[in-house]
Amino acid sequence: xxxxxxxxxxxxxxxxxxxxxxxxxxxxxxxxxxxxxxxxxxxxxxxxxxxxxxxxxxxxxxxxxxxxxxxxxxxxxxxxxxxxxxxxxxxxxxxxxxxxxxxxxxxxxxxxxxxxxxxxxxxxxxxxxxxxxxxxxxxxxxxxxxxxxxxxxxxxxxxxxxxxxxxxxxxxxxxxxxxxxxxxxxxxxxxxxxxxxxxxxxxxxxxxxxxxxxxxxxxxxxxxxxxxxxxxxxxxxxxxxxxxxxxxxxxxxxxxxxxxxxxxxxxxxxxxxxxxxxxxxxxxxxxxxxxxxxxxxxxxxxxxxxxxxxxxxxxxxxxxxxxxxxxxxxxxxxxx
Amino acid sequence: xxxxxxxxxxxxxxxxxxxxxxxxxxxxxxxxxxxxxxxxxxxxxxxxxxxxxxxxxxxxxxxxxxxxxxxxxxxxxxxxxxxxxxxxxxxxxxxxxxxxxxxxxxxxxxxxxxxxxxxxxxxxxxxxxxxxxxxxxxxxxxxxxxxxxxxxxxxxxxxxxxxxxxxxxxxxxxxxxxxxxxxxxxxxxxxxxxxxxxxxxxxxxxxxxxxxxxxxxxxxxxxxxxxxxxxxxxxxxxxxxxxxxxxxxxxxxxxxxxxxxxxxxxxxxxxxxxxxxxxxxxxxxxxxxxxxxxxxxxxxxxxxxxxxxxxxxxxxxxxxxxxxxxxxxx
Numbered sequence: 001x002x003x004x005x006x007x008x009x010x011x012x013x014x015x016x017x018x019x020x021x022x023x024x025x026x027x028x029x030x031x032x033x034x035x036x037x038x039x040x041x042x043x044x045x046x047x048x049x050x051x052x053x054x055x056x057x058x059x060x061x062x063x064x065x066x067x068x069x070x071x072x073x074x075x076x077x078x079x080x081x082x083x084x085x086x087x088x089x090x091x092x093x094x095x096x097x098x099x100x101x102x103x104x105x106x107x108x109x110x111x112x113x114x115x116x117x118x119x120x121x122x123x124x125x126x127x128x129x130x131x132x133x134x135x136x137x138x139x140x141x142x143x144x145x146x147x148x149x150x151x152x153x154x155x156x157x158x159x160x161x162x163x164x165x166x167x168x169x170x171x172x173x174x175x176x177x178x179x180x181x182x183x184x185x186x187x188x189x190x191x192x193x194x195x196x197x198x199x200x201x202x203x204x205x206x207x208x209x210x211x212x213x214x215x216x217x218x219x220x221x222x223x224x225x226x227x228x229x230x231x232x233x234x235x236x237x238x239x240x241x242x243x244x245x246x247x248x249x250x251x252x253x254x255x256x257x258x259x260x261x262x263x264x265x266x267x268x269x270x271x272x273x274x275x276x277x278x279x280x281x282x283x284x285x286x287x288x289x290x291x292x293x294x295x296x297x298x299x300x301x302x303x304x305x306x307x308x309x310x311x312x313x314x315x316x317x318x319x320x321x322x323x324x325x326x327x328x329x330x331x332x333x334x335x336x
Numbered sequence: 337x338x339x340x341x342x343x344x345x346x347x348x349x350x351x352x353x354x355x356x357x358x359x360x361x362x363x364x365x366x367x368x369x370x371x372x373x374x375x376x377x378x379x380x381x382x383x384x385x386x387x388x389x390x391x392x393x394x395x396x397x398x399x400x401x402x403x404x405x406x407x408x409x410x411x412x413x414x415x416x417x418x419x420x421x422x423x424x425x426x427x428x429x430x431x432x433x434x435x436x437x438x439x440x441x442x443x444x445x446x447x448x449x450x451x452x453x454x455x456x457x458x459x460x461x462x463x464x465x466x467x468x469x470x471x472x473x474x475x476x477x478x479x480x481x482x483x484x485x486x487x488x489x490x491x492x493x494x495x496x497x498x499x500x501x502x503x504x505x506x507x508x509x510x511x512x513x514x515x516x517x518x519x520x521x522x523x524x525x526x527x528x529x530x531x532x533x534x535x536x537x538x539x540x541x542x543x544x545x546x547x548x549x550x551x552x553x554x555x556x557x558x559x560x561x562x563x564x565x566x567x568x569x570x571x572x573x574x575x576x577x578x579x580x581x582x583x584x585x586x587x588x589x590x591x592x593x594x595x596x597x598x599x600x601x602x603x604x605x606x607x608x609x610x611x612x613x614x615x616x617x618x619x620x621x622x623x624x625x626x627x628x629x630x631x632x633x634x635x636x637x638x639x640x641x642x643x644x645x646x647x648x649x650x651x652x653x654x655x656x657x658x659x660x661x662x663x664x665x666x
Contacts, residue, residue, distance in 0.1 A: 022475065057503060060498025063464025064471065067482070070453060071403060071472025087494070090458055095465065102454035103446040104436035105659035139660050163662040 001182060006175040007040040008149035009114070011183055012156035017047050020074060023160055026061050027078030027114075036080050037116055037175050058088035062113070066096045069111040074160060081127045082115035089134060096165040097140030111165040114156070117145075118210055118257055119294045119301055120173035128294035128301075130209075133262045135167055136235055142166040142191055143235040145211035149179035151232060154189030162191060171209040171257075194200060194238035196245065200225025203251040206242065206268065208234060211255040211287075211306050218255075218311035223318050234264055239271065246272050250281035251318050255306050260288040260327070272294050282318040287311050290329045293297040301312055338449030341418030345450055348416065352622065352630070354553055355612050357395075358388040359631055361412045362609060363638040364421045365584075368411070368428055368442075372588060373643070377428055381442040384412040386583035389553040389608035390515055391416035394483065397561040401478060403451045403469040405439040405462030406444035406485040409582075410455035413485060418450035421641035426648060431649035432655075435521070439655050460486065460493035463512070467503045470510045474571070481509040481567045489520025491534050498639050500541040503573040511560075511567050512575045515550065517582045538575035550580030551606040554615065583607075 003011070011113035017023045027035070031053045044051040046261055054061040058079065079085045085092065096109045100232035119128040121127035133145050142164055146152035152170060157164035181187065189195075198216055202224035207215035212230045219226040227245040231237055246252050252272055265286040272284060287306045295301055310328055317325035325331060341637045342558035347353040365383035372381055384391070387409075395416035406413045411424050419435055427434030428442045438456075443457040453469065456462035466484035466544070472501060473480035490496050491514060503510045514534050516523050525532050538545035544566070548559040556578065563574045585592040592600075616622045622630070 023417070024475075052506070057498040057502060059495050060464045060467070060502040063461065063495060063499065064468030064502055067403075067405070067453070067465035067468025067470075068475070069468070070448075070465070070471040071469045072476050073468075073472045075468075090461055090495075091464070094458055095456070095461055099454055100661070101659045102436060102440055103448060103659075104439075106446065106448050107454070108662065142661070221584045255355060 002178045002180050003149045004176055004178050005039050005146070005149045005152045005170070006039040008153040008183065009156055009170065010041050010043060012153040013040065013160070014043060014046065016129045016157055016160040017043065017050065022072060023050070023074045023076060025076045025078070026054050026065060027055055028054055028079050028080055035078060037172065039114070039170070039175070040078065045156045055141060058084050058097050059091065062088040062091040063095070064092050065111055066109060069096070069109040070099055072109050074110045076112040076114060076160060079113060079115035080291055082117040082131050083126055083129060085113070085115060085134065092165065092167070093135065093138040093141065095256045097138050100140060100164065108163040109165050110163050112159045113165070113167045115167070115169055118170040118171045119171040119305055120210065122296060122298060122301065124296045125293040129170065132169065132234055132258060132264050136264055136267070140164065141235060142233065144233045145169045145171065145209035146193055146232070147209055147230050148174070148186060149177065150181045151230070153181070153191050154187045155232065157188045158191050166191065169209065173210055174264050187199070192233050192236050192238060194232055194241040195230045196227060196241065197230045198226060198228035200227050201249060201252060202247040202319060204229060204233055204249045205311065206254045208254070208264070210255065214306050214308050215255045215311060216317070217308035218219060221308060222315060224315060226315070237268065242268060242272065243275055246276050250279055251286045253318070253334070254284070254286045254315055255309060255311055256286060257306060258288060258290045259291045260286065262290050263288050282322045283324050285314045285324045286319065288316055288327070290327070340420065341447055341450045341535045342400055344420065345395060345400055345418040348392060351612070354392045354396060355609070356630060356634055357392050357416055358553065358609050358612065360421060360638060361388045361415050363390060363635050364415060364424060365411060367638055367642050368425060369584070371429065377442070379428070379441055381428060382409040382587045383584055384409050384582060386603065386607070387515060387517060387550065387580045388412055389556055390550050390578050390580055393553050393556040393560050394485065394513065396557050397564050398451065398483065399480065400450050401473065401480045403453060403466065403473060403480065403482040404485060405453050405466040405469065405482070406455050407459070407462065407487060408455060408457045409487065409625045410445055414445040414447070414452060414455070417447065417452050419445060419447055419452070421638050422644050425641060425645045429645055430650060431645055431648040432651045433645055437655050438651040460490040460495035462486065463490065463496050464499040464502065466499060466510050467499050467508050470508045474509070479568055481511065481564060483511045483513050485513045485515065487520065488514060488516040488518065488529065488534055491537055500538065500543060500573070504541045504543050507572045509567040509571045510573045511563050512573060514575070514577045515580055516577050517580050519582070521586045522590070524594065524596070524639065533577070535575055535577035543573055543575050544608065545575035545577070547579060550578035551608045552611050553608055554612070555586065608660055619633040
């Protein structure tokens with residue numbers, strides 16, 4: 001069936017709720033309204049009070065979800081825009097993520113935090129960030145990002161089944177994208193495993209969430225060939241898949257929808273440089289957004305985001321000259 | 337561990353057992369301060385001398401499957417709920433004998449088998465968690481409740497207000513237990529909070545609330561029992577403000593020079609251990625010699641626990657990598 005990504009999320013939650021009565025869904029407008037982004041449509045009708053609207057009160061309901069997860073439930077909490085997590089970050093990175101450790105292994109917190117993330121929808125600077133860096137490097141937390149209806153369905157099911165707190169950042173720009181799938185148990189996507197979505201020999205392109213399509217589009221339009229890796233889980237990321245590909249291609253370009261400073265790709269670049277120094281035939285390049293707030297005007301927002309032609313230009317530089325051409329905002333003359 | 341904790345919990349059914357536990361808490365805290373002064377404790381400690389009746393009264397009215405979230409001033413609650421002095425002091429010293437093997441420290445005690453979730457080092461963080469814990473317990477079909485124990489300072493943080501609001505909107509059986517000892521860290525309540533009678537804050541959430549004396553364990557247990565039963569039977573939240581006082585500073589070597597003159601002396605006249613001792617003597621349950629002997633016996637037990645903790649090894653290197661995620665195992 002032709003499924004939009006938000007419908008796939010709802011189906012994934014539904015299937016886990018059918019399988020496990022301890023799964024509950026809490027969030028703002030998730031019950032009768034089915035969620036602002038319609039990712040919980042139909043759940044309240046089928047599961048009644050297991051799906052509950054909360055006050056606009058992230059610290060309160062995320063904290064309550066931590067307590068519920070510690071005492072037998074498997075809450076799936078929706079954070080409407082991932083920025084709203086900011087007021088409740090303590091409950092995620094300082095409480096939920098550390099409870100197992102601070103209970104000597106006696107308490108698990110099987111909590112899922114779903115949040116819509118990313119730019120491309122014209123929501124402006126405070127509703128368009130990806131903010132992985134708030135969570136990456138927090139011991140005890142897992143973090144996954146789907147790139148399609150199929151992976152959204154498969155990752156949410158894995159996240160709900162996992163016994164640790166898992167954050168799923170759903171690229172908001174992809175909620176409306178359709179994919180023809182018949183979701184079933186066979187589509188469960190394991191956490192910690194990347195997927196090779198295109199094969200080639202000249203370069204490895206790593207994408208996450210919205211940038212998987214960017215990387216694929218770049219590979220399809222160029223005259224070199226690329227391994228395209230859909231990372232799917234950012235914490236822990238799949239070192240095996242990345243190293244296997246880069247040791248084959250010798251070149252790596254990481255396509256990230258986040259600011260250059262502190263972006264997740266820096267960690268992968270460092271690990272590849274450490275492990276595969278001798279295999280690299282060109283510098284590692286990161287295609288990121290500039291270190292500025294997400295602009296609103298559609299023309300600027302489009303330019304701000306990683307684009308396929310920028311990925312192509314970067315790979316061309318590596319293939320032709322074995323050097324990085326630098327990010328577009330340094331190459332192009334932008335006068336402030 | 338849990339059987340011992342449960343039997344220690346059971347010992348609070350008896351008032352002599354309650355007196356014994358209050359003395360144990362007092363002596364444990366004194367030893368922790370002494371070990372801190374001797375350089376044996378790194379970081380910080382937050383002790384609760386003067387507030388022992390709150391811990392013991394609370395633990396005596398809860399069932400082991402009720403859940404408690406409490407703060408980093410949690411040694412007393414942990415001991416009352418069932419942890420041993422070795423488990424508490426072992427954790428404070430970072431030894432393998434600690435309640436989570438020495439990787440947590442003074443602010444992180446835990447024993448879910450008697451309802452103690454890992455104690456919270458972030459002010460207010462445990463309050464919404466208690467709301468969810470009550471929901472989690474109820475989801476398994478039993479009628480357990482949760483208690484959020486927190487200080488006066490926590491009533492100024494957002495988590496407090498969000499938790500009270502959510503508990504009332506969702507009708508969750510939580511007892512919000514505010515231990516008002518008049519000081520948030522080094523600041524007296526009148527410098528940080530518009531009024532001292534914090535039970536009044538619950539009115540904003542249309543929640544039944546009352547203030548009670550925190551120094552007399554008998555009356556406090558009676559009051560708390562009533563509130564706990566009410567939360568349990570009505571499946572709705574209650575708010576209890578306990579008027580109490582810490583006889584020591586906020587943490588470590590804080591001598592609390594910021595106290596109002598004479599304030600400590602007034603509160604020392606209402607020492608919870610003396611109040612119960614004197615009453616048991618007046619009632620003829622114990623005589624003065626027996627109280628003295630009980631004190632000496634508990635003091636000696638805690639000293640032996642100190643020796644045991646000092647002799648116990650630091651955690652092995654593997655403890656650093658254990659229990660981070662489910663995959664990391666134990």
